[in-house]
Amino acid sequence: MKRNFELSEIREVAKELLEKAPNKVLCLYGDMGVGKTTLVKALVKELGAVDVASSPTFGLVNEYHDNKDTLIAYHFDFYRLNDEMEALDMGLEDYLNSGVWLFIEWPNKISSLLPEDAVGVFLHFVEESTRSIELNIS
Template structure:
């Protein structure tokens, strides 16, 4: 998938990613402020989470649940991580072992820990209201 979209179309983009991505582990790449968290929020909402998603920058991970308290997704933000050991210490591999969606912002901070079947989601600025997105499926 490769496309350009307006920010007001982000829900449709989220829906398309969820419907076409072969795996449930997605790594979000892009500059600060490009909309990685905004896209994750739209995806979490599309998946039926009961709570609104927000950035887990300080806690590193947020967990989202839907109806009947069913686990829907984990959302990681590794921007403030100093090294991969911090991710291992928090049990990152245990999160990956669960059969649920996993959204990872700043995956370049934990590159050697990313599973081979993870999907890369690359976001780029086009202008103030426009972004381009490309999915890299291995």
């Protein structure tokens, strides 16, 4: 999957990404402000979450449930992480083994802890309201 899209098309991009991802660990790469959290909001909504996704920058992780209170996704933002030990201390291994969708922003902060089959999702600025997305499957 590689394409350009307008920000107004983010729901369609999220749906396509969920359909094409070979597993549930999505690592979102991109500059600050490119739309990683906006994409996660669309992904979580597409999965049927009852809550609106927000950036977990300060808490490091948010969890999302559907209308039956079933856990459907975790959203991580490791921007403020100082080292990989912090991720291990918060129980990252348990999250990785949870079997639910994992959306990880700033995965480069925990690169040696990521599963080999994690899917890289690369977002880039094209124009003010246009982005490019590329899926990198190992």
